[in-house]
Amino acid sequence: MTLKTIKQILETYQLHPLKRFGQNFLHDQNLCQWIVKEAAIQSDETVWEIGPGLGALTEWVLPMAK
Numbered sequence: 001m002t003l004k005t006i007k008q009i010l011e012t013y014q015l016h017p018l019k020r021f022g023q024n025f026l027h028d029q030n031l032c033q034w035i036v037k038e039a040a041i042q043s044d045e046t047v048w049e050i051g052p053g054l055g056a057l058t059e060w061v062l063p064m065a066k
Contacts, residue, residue, distance in 0.1 A: 001056040003027040009054055026056040036060040 006025045010016070017023035026032060036057060041047055047065040049058050 001025075001027060001032075001054060001059065002029075006054060006056075023052075025053060032057055032060050036064065041065050 006027055017025065039047075039061075041061060041064045043064065043066065045065050047061050049055065049061060
């Protein structure tokens with residue numbers, strides 16, 4: 001998920017992350033890839049992405065997990 005996409009989604013739904021709550025959105029594609037690689041997900045595993053984000057890791061996890 002790119003920074004541009006994140007901004008569009010937030011604008012569409014009139015959402016405003018608050019710095020005081022430390023709200024950040026993962027948008028670095030290399031970091032997403034690295035996190036999923038380090039998780040060493042196996043094709044027979046079920047994976048749940050939990051968090052208040054926009055699913056930035058989901059697109060990287062889907063092709064790897066059940």
